[in-house]
Amino acid sequence: MTTTFQNIKKAHERISPFVHRTPIHSSRIINEMVGGQLFFKCENFQKGGAFKARGAFNAIHSLDEVTVKRGVVTHSSGNHAAAVALGANSRNTTAHVVMPSNASAVKKAAVKGYGANVIECAPVLADRESTAKRIIEETGATFLHPYNDERVIAGQGTAALEMIEDLAEAGEKLDIVMCPVGGGGLLAGTALVTRSLLPTAKIVAAEPKGADDAKRSFDAGVLIPQTAPDTIADGLLTSVGEINFPIIMENVDDILTVSEESIIGAMRLMWQHMKVIVEPSGAVPLAAILEHELDLKNRKMGIILSGGNVDIDRLPW
Amino acid sequence: MTTTFQNIKKAHERISPFVHRTPIHSSRIINEMVGGQLFFKCENFQKGGAFKARGAFNAIHSLDEVTVKRGVVTHSSGNHAAAVALGANSRNTTAHVVMPSNASAVKKAAVKGYGANVIECAPVLADRESTAKRIIEETGATFLHPYNDERVIAGQGTAALEMIEDLAEAGEKLDIVMCPVGGGGLLAGTALVTRSLLPTAKIVAAEPKGADDAKRSFDAGVLIPQTAPDTIADGLLTSVGEINFPIIMENVDDILTVSEESIIGAMRLMWQHMKVIVEPSGAVPLAAILEHELDLKNRKMGIILSGGNVDIDRLPW
Numbered sequence: 001m002t003t004t005f006q007n008i009k010k011a012h013e014r015i016s017p018f019v020h021r022t023p024i025h026s027s028r029i030i031n032e033m034v035g036g037q038l039f040f041k042c043e044n045f046q047k048g049g050a051f052k053a054r055g056a057f058n059a060i061h062s063l064d065e066v067t068v069k070r071g072v073v074t075h076s077s078g079n080h081a082a083a084v085a086l087g088a089n090s091r092n093t094t095a096h097v098v099m100p101s102n103a104s105a106v107k108k109a110a111v112k113g114y115g116a117n118v119i120e121c122a123p124v125l126a127d128r129e130s131t132a133k134r135i136i137e138e139t140g141a142t143f144l145h146p147y148n149d150e151r152v153i154a155g156q157g158t159a160a161l162e163m164i165e166d167l168a169e170a171g172e173k174l175d176i177v178m179c180p181v182g183g184g185g186l187l188a189g190t191a192l193v194t195r196s197l198l199p200t201a202k203i204v205a206a207e208p209k210g211a212d213d214a215k216r217s218f219d220a221g222v223l224i225p226q227t228a229p230d231t232i233a234d235g236l237l238t239s240v241g242e243i244n245f246p247i248i249m250e251n252v253d254d255i256l257t258v259s260e261e262s263i264i265g266a267m268r269l270m271w272q273h274m275k276v277i278v279e280p281s282g283a284v285p286l287a288a289i290l291e292h293e294l295d296l297k298n299r300k301m302g303i304i305l306s307g308g309n310v311d312i313d314r315l316p317w
Numbered sequence: 318m319t320t321t322f323q324n325i326k327k328a329h330e331r332i333s334p335f336v337h338r339t340p341i342h343s344s345r346i347i348n349e350m351v352g353g354q355l356f357f358k359c360e361n362f363q364k365g366g367a368f369k370a371r372g373a374f375n376a377i378h379s380l381d382e383v384t385v386k387r388g389v390v391t392h393s394s395g396n397h398a399a400a401v402a403l404g405a406n407s408r409n410t411t412a413h414v415v416m417p418s419n420a421s422a423v424k425k426a427a428v429k430g431y432g433a434n435v436i437e438c439a440p441v442l443a444d445r446e447s448t449a450k451r452i453i454e455e456t457g458a459t460f461l462h463p464y465n466d467e468r469v470i471a472g473q474g475t476a477a478l479e480m481i482e483d484l485a486e487a488g489e490k491l492d493i494v495m496c497p498v499g500g501g502g503l504l505a506g507t508a509l510v511t512r513s514l515l516p517t518a519k520i521v522a523a524e525p526k527g528a529d530d531a532k533r534s535f536d537a538g539v540l541i542p543q544t545a546p547d548t549i550a551d552g553l554l555t556s557v558g559e560i561n562f563p564i565i566m567e568n569v570d571d572i573l574t575v576s577e578e579s580i581i582g583a584m585r586l587m588w589q590h591m592k593v594i595v596e597p598s599g600a601v602p603l604a605a606i607l608e609h610e611l612d613l614k615n616r617k618m619g620i621i622l623s624g625g626n627v628d629i630d631r632l633p634w
Contacts, residue, residue, distance in 0.1 A: 023340055025362070028364075029430075044592040045342070045591075045592055047345075049592060113346075268629065271594055271629050272629060274362075275361040275362055275366060275593060275594040275625035276592060276593060276594065277588055277592040277593065277594060308592035312585065312588050312589060312632075312634070313634060315629075315632075317629070317630060
């Protein structure tokens, strides 16, 4: 199977009853600052506070009755864990979420609050994987990777699908589509949708300089895994997936990297002028526009505002 | 003139080309906490970050060409000032805004950023009023009171009008409508609309215990001005207006007061679960629901989320 635009359309039919068709927001002040027109698809208002619900729900609702009853498993300390928990709820099955013992109490509480069975493990990847493997052996549950999965990519693509459709209905046609890149689930899905619906639009991704494996891989033409990522954008720490990479190579026009300062500055701007809670990862595209001083004169850009899960007691300012 | 539902309908026609039809948001988690269904009309996404644009635009767009050319004046340190500045822009005239010298730099900068002529004065009401009077004498500009004004009340009522209309279109009928009360512009307008469109709905207001003149006046049946208000809800410091009070007495069913702790707690909940920036005043209705443990079982409540102008460097937690 290869993810195609048709898979994304089918994913949208599958998940639409369960996820929000999130609104698109703009800010006059931010538009004046950047000199173009920005449309933010507000996935911070999505179930679980991030676009991740789309991929998780698509994967879980793709499982047959017998398989889904055995439950689902993932290892994640972030938005994917919450999304899998919510998706499992919607099919009355159990989500087993392996979380590192040093994951924040806020995140653990959120995932438990969504009804998941949280299993703690040592904070190293080997232990996460072996713990997940043990649960799969014990329960027969299905493993759901956060991004290196065709069903997840198709689900994440539905955000751009809705954005482009809703803007078309409002008479707006995008010149550029932008999203952040971590593992590449959102970017691969967004790129496939954009290439199909807006063949002439540019597709640009943004990532932190402190986790710039996507940029380095894109430039080299081969996957270079991320080692020791260091960024406040905690949704973008991972390496690009093997399934995601060829889709990105084929469809994406450019990847821009940004400093931590730019991320925090863009996040502040969005809080102040858009009155929305955006997590650092969700501010990375605006950070790239500002840091690289993109020429957006008379141009319309659609941006996936990826999520809003922030510990409001520990803000970076 | 007496403000009527018809005035509010006319105000809506007048201002619709200039203000946002703001969205209505809900939170599954908050609904579960309160045991009912809450619909928040998100005026934090309104121009200037608060519902105040509605009243200011209605007043300014009610002025004839000759009068409006002489400019408009107000004295305010808050959301009304920004709203008047934006309204004046939309008619290519000057807004003179008298602000106390101790108003926050953030607020002064915002009002200046909207193009207003900011005049500083000593931080006492007498000086504010005399400074405004001097400007009126010098320029012939029209004074725009933040709430004790029929045109302003009619404008503020348009938020509830849109909320009730949009929910009706979605098949939802409200049992209760709630908003915060400071000067009573929003409350008077909201009450008139609700009484006309939903005759059997309850109309409830909420205010801080530290600025509870509306509650005391409502119970006594006579206006009791607020002295020495003390609350984090800086949009609700003022006394109820003389024009507003009889409308409130006639139409409002109850006024609830809340502690500072409840306001901050409700604000946190809205930030965390709705991913929206709400200012303390905008969190007062949810604070009242939680503090008074309102029985909302099987009930639908519409709430005007009044604004989102917060200094994000000085959060109350």
